[in-house]
Amino acid sequence: GAVVSQHPSRVICKSGTSVKIECRSLDFQATTMFWYRQFPKQSLMLMATSNEGSKATYEQGVEKDKFLINHASLTLSTLTVTSAHPEDSSFYICSARGGAGGNTEAFFGQGTRLTVV
Amino acid sequence: GESVGLHLPTLSVQEGDNSIINCAYSNSASDYFIWYKQESGKGPQFIIDIRSNMDKRQGQRVTVLLNKTVKHLSLQIAATQPGDSAVYFCAERGPGTYKYIFGTGTRLKVLA
Numbered sequence: 738g739a740v741v742s743q744h745p746s747r748v749i750c751k752s753g754t755s756v757k758i759e760c761r762s763l764d765f766q767a768t769t770m771f772w773y774r775q776f777p778k779q780s781l782m783l784m785a786t787s788n789e790g791s792k793a794t795y796e797q798g799v800e801k802d803k804f805l806i807n808h809a810s811l812t813l814s815t816l817t818v819t820s821a822h823p824e825d826s827s828f829y830i831c832s833a834r835g836g837a838g839g840n841t842e843a844f845f846g847q848g849t850r851l852t853v854v
Numbered sequence: 855g856e857s858v859g860l861h862l863p864t865l866s867v868q869e870g871d872n873s874i875i876n877c878a879y880s881n882s883a884s885d886y887f888i889w890y891k892q893e894s895g896k897g898p899q900f901i902i903d904i905r906s907n908m909d910k911r912q913g914q915r916v917t918v919l920l921n922k923t924v925k926h927l928s929l930q931i932a933a934t935q936p937g938d939s940a941v942y943f944c945a946e947r948g949p950g951t952y953k954y955i956f957g958t959g960t961r962l963k964v965l966a
Contacts, residue, residue, distance in 0.1 A: 845897035
């Protein structure tokens with residue numbers, strides 16, 4: 738399958754600082770990227786959907802000013818957690834899909850574990 | 855056996871036996887479904903997919919069954935191996951969207 742690379746895999750930051758997570762599609766052009774959040778022993782919760790060159794669409798209850806998403810190119814999307822607090826500590830996962838229309842699978846990055854201290 | 859509550863439901867099977875993992879999806883209009891496997895500390899890994907115009911699809915050692923009448927998906931793993939131990943999620947995609955909504959997940963434990 739296609740490769741999606743997420744960086745960093747782990748990050749520890751101080752409360753009040755901002756953290757940027759990168760998601761890259763290495764061997765295909767990702768027309769759409771998704772950002773998920775996963776708490777321990779729970780399922781993945783979709784945070785937002787982003788299409789290259791346009792604003793991200795956030796799910797209900799997700800603060801767009803808190804979780805800034807930029808999808809500036811067909812191979813890169815970034816998630817910035819601004820003014821992070823301990824409750825933002827979680828596993829963040831991106832996925833990407835390429836192609837227009839049809840049923841195409843989404844490929845996932847390896848995830849980023851964020852710990853806010 | 856299975857356990858529910860604050861923890862993920864868990865299915866324990868003997869190595870070599872067949873496993874059946876079930877998933878109830880939410881949207882009767884969803885037209886595409888995927889099963890993912892997630893190992894500890896890693897992102898989900900694609901296993902198999904199925905479109906809503908099918909009721910069965912087979913892969914290598916895995917079979918997905920779709921029952922649209924009751925909005926139910928199942929993943930069958932033949933001759934379960936220790937490497938199959940992971941959490942399994944189903945994901946559904948609604949029509950006209952590329953959003954994937956994940957189910958609650960099931961932890962599969964393979965007993966030697």
